[in-house]
Amino acid sequence: MSLHRGVLRMATAAVALAAGLAFGAVAWAQGEWKAPPEAHSLKNPIAKFDAKAKADAKNIVETNCVPCHGVTGKGDGPAAAALPPPKPANWTGDAVPKQTDGEIFWKITNGRGAMPPWKHLPDNERWEIVNYIRTLKGK
Numbered sequence: 001m002s003l004h005r006g007v008l009r010m011a012t013a014a015v016a017l018a019a020g021l022a023f024g025a026v027a028w029a030q031g032e033w034k035a036p037p038e039a040h041s042l043k044n045p046i047a048k049f050d051a052k053a054k055a056d057a058k059n060i061v062e063t064n065c066v067p068c069h070g071v072t073g074k075g076d077g078p079a080a081a082a083l084p085p086p087k088p089a090n091w092t093g094d095a096v097p098k099q100t101d102g103e104i105f106w107k108i109t110n111g112r113g114a115m116p117p118w119k120h121l122p123d124n125e126r127w128e129i130v131n132y133i134r135t136l137k138g139k
Contacts (some may be wrong), residue, residue, distance in 0.1 A: 033086070033112055035103040042102025046124065049131040057132035060125050064118065073136040083114040091133045104130045 046053070061069075070077040080088050085134035089096055096104065108126050111117035118126060 014117075031103070033107065035099070037105040039102045039106035040100050042100070042105055043107070044101040044127055044130060046127045046131055049128075053128060054135065057128035060129055061132055064121070065129065066114070071130050073133065082120065086113060088115070092136045096133065101127075101130050101134075104133060 023073065031049040049057075051086075054055055061073075066077055066078045067079040068083065069091060070088075074093075074094075075088040075090040077088065099107075104128055108117075108118050108121075108129055112118075121129075
C-alpha cells in the first residue's frame with residue numbers, strides 16, 4: 001500500500017513540475033522577443049537567392065512553418081488560433097523586416113514559447129527561410 005502512495009506522490013509531483021514548467025514557458029514568452037546582441041551581427045552566408053533557392057525555401061516553409069505562420073506569412077496559419085500568446089509572428093508586418101538576418105536566424109534556430117527550435121534543420125535551410133521571409137514584405 002505504501003509503494004502505491006509513493007508512486008502516486010511521485011506522479012503528482014511530476015505533473016505539478018510539468019505544469020509549472022509549461023506555465024513558466026508561457027509566462028516567459030509574453031514579453032518582447034529580442035535576440036541576443038551577438039545574433040544582430042550574424043551574417044547571412046547565402047549570397048545568391050535565385051528562383052531555385054526561393055522554390056527550395058518555399059518548400060521548407062510549407063513543410064515547417066505554414067501551419068502556424070500561414071501561407072502568406074501573416075501569422076494566421078490553421079494552428080495559430082489554438083496557440084497561447086504570443087501568436088506567431090506576421091512576417092509581412094513592420095517588426096520582422098526591421099530585424100537583421102542574424103536576429104531572424106537566431107529566432108528560427110532557438111524558438112520561444114509555442115514556437116519550437118528548428119536547430120535540427122541544416123543551417124543553410126534556416127538561412128533560406130530568412131531569405132524567403134524577406135520576399136514576403138508587402139504581400
